[in-house]
Amino acid sequence: MKAIILNQYGGPEVLEWQETAKPLPQAEEVLIKTTAIGINYASVLIRQGKYRAFYPLPAKMPAEIEGVIEAVGANVKHLTAGQRVTGIAGNGYAAFVVINAKDVFLIPPGLPPTQGLLSQGLTARYLLEQAKDYQSVIITAAASGVGSFAVQLARLKGGKNIIALAGNKEKVIYAKSLGATYACSYFDADWQEQIAKATNHTGADLILDAIGGDTGTTLAAMIAPGGTMVAYGNMSEKSMTIDGNTLALKANRITGASIYHATPENKQQWWHEMVTWIQEGKLKSEAAVFPYTAVAAAFRSIESRNATGRVVLTL
Ligand SMILES: NC(=O)c1ccc[n+]([C@@H]2O[C@H](COP(=O)([O-])OP(=O)(O)OC[C@H]3O[C@@H](n4cnc5c(N)ncnc54)[C@H](OP(=O)(O)O)[C@@H]3O)[C@@H](O)[C@H]2O)c1
Structure with missing residues (x-):
């Protein structure tokens, strides 16, 4: 599968998609086929080697992803293949990710693509x-x-x-x-x-x-x-x-x-509240959307201070 492995710190040009092994879900995890990645400023700092937690090279960068469950671990009972979910993955810039089942947010039917990216x-x-x-x-x-x-x-x-x-x-x-x-x-x-x-x-x-x-x-x-x-x-x-x-x-x-420092319970409650407000038209969750191949351009839009709202990659 394709994924970004950071081999050096630097500007957006160091972000390159490579072929790497597809992960396997552990008993408490779900395997998700990524459809969108939300870029948070933390990714810029990690890529620059400035993030408060040090990421030794070669580094996998965490990211918020949206996608479809491909498989669930043996102990996961409340989620099933085919469901749309979102959450933060340790190796998030990847075509497939694994996330602990308790940390994913289940996207309700009808929510448009990328709207679940609410970290x-x-x-x-x-x-x-x-x-x-x-x-x-x-x-x-x-x-x-x-x-x-x-x-x-x-x-x-x-x-x-x-x-x-x-x-x-x-x-x-x-x-x-x-x-x-x-x-x-x-x-x-x-x-x-x-x-x-x-x-x-x-x-x-x-x-x-x-x-x-x-x-x-x-x-x-x-x-x-x-x-x-x-x-x-x-x-x-x-x-x-x-x-x-x-x-x-x-x-x-x-x-x-x-x-x-927020509790998982609070995050679930707040996430669902925001989704309801989006569906009711009370909350705008606008995003500048880039194809994953334009990852460097997406990062440049953030670092040049031109981007407004969220910046998202689609796969
Ligand atoms: N504490 C937390 O839990 C937490 C969680 C997520 C993010 N954060 C922090 O929150 C901040 C915003 O994160 P985000 O994901 O919302 O970022 P973002 O959407 O990428 O936006 C970053 C914004 O920072 C402003 N900015 C000011 N000086 C800048 C500079 N020298 N270079 C680039 N941008 C500059 C820009 O707005 P203007 O041009 O309008 O100033 C830019 O739109 C970051 O500092 C991030 O580390 C904290």
């Missing part, structure tokens, strides 16, 4: 769970995979003032189309003033930040009294500076959060 939505939901009773939310990288779900889920969960920050003008427009009440670009010279004004100069109850560095530092000073900032990525690759006195006086909380 970025699960992350967004987990991040929003880090605070209770928020009215105002600031979301950075708001047109990214995670960010585009965060904007919509914040709205669906009752957020009143959803403020989006994104790179270029198209992304700002996109974030508004997803339900942001205010959106601007951090390339605007006056973005700090725009954001402060959008919060009525009181700050936001919740800030979801994937950028860190100077952007994160500026936003940390915009947490409302009693509010929370969740750092969930560090796209700037730079540290934030936090003023302890300001945090103390405003009783602010700055926390990190990773979807890896």
Whole structure:
């Protein structure tokens, strides 16, 4: 079967499909024929050799996949061949993958192709769970995979003032189309003033930040009294500076959060809730779709900051 084995770290050009052995499902696993792969930013970092968990070469890269069950392990009773499923596979950039049966999501009949790839939505939901009773939310990288779900889920969960920050003008427009009440670009010279004004100069109850560095530092000073900032990525690759006195006086909380800490039960519940919202037309799960042979181009669309929403490969 074809799969990507990372033989060297580097740019998108190091991603090459090779012939390798098809996996066999263990007793608790299912074998899935892959029909689509969702590219998360973690794949970029692994490929660059920068991911927080080290992947020694030659490396198989984990990925979220959608596909059809080909075979089930001896102990798997609740799933059967032919069912459409999605989940995260340890060797995800592959024509066939194995996943533990308890970690797959069963796609309901009628859900269009690639719509089950919702790991970025699960992350967004987990991040929003880090605070209770928020009215105002600031979301950075708001047109990214995670960010585009965060904007919509914040709205669906009752957020009143959803403020989006994104790179270029198209992304700002996109974030508004997803339900942001205010959106601007951090390339605007006056973005700090725009954001402060959008919060009525009181700050936001919740800030979801994937950028860190100077952007994160500026936003940390915009947490409302009693509010929370969740750092969930560090796209700037730079540290934030936090003023302890300001945090103390405003009783602010700055926390990190990773979807890896969410329980399997919560993930199943949130995944099914999102699928229901997609079917009801309340949640958009748009994707730029590339054939698997154009894997380098798909990665370039992410790294050039041109992509909006999810980026997906089809097989
Ligand atoms: N904690 C968790 O559980 C978790 C889970 C998944 C992902 N993440 C993190 O969340 C972030 C977004 O992930 P994703 O999968 O949603 O990513 P994605 O869809 O590939 O989008 C990444 C976004 O980051 C922004 N960005 C800012 N600086 C950038 C740079 N120098 N190069 C490229 N993009 C840059 C871009 O938006 P703008 O141009 O609009 O700024 C881009 O759209 C990443 O930092 C990722 O590591 C965390």
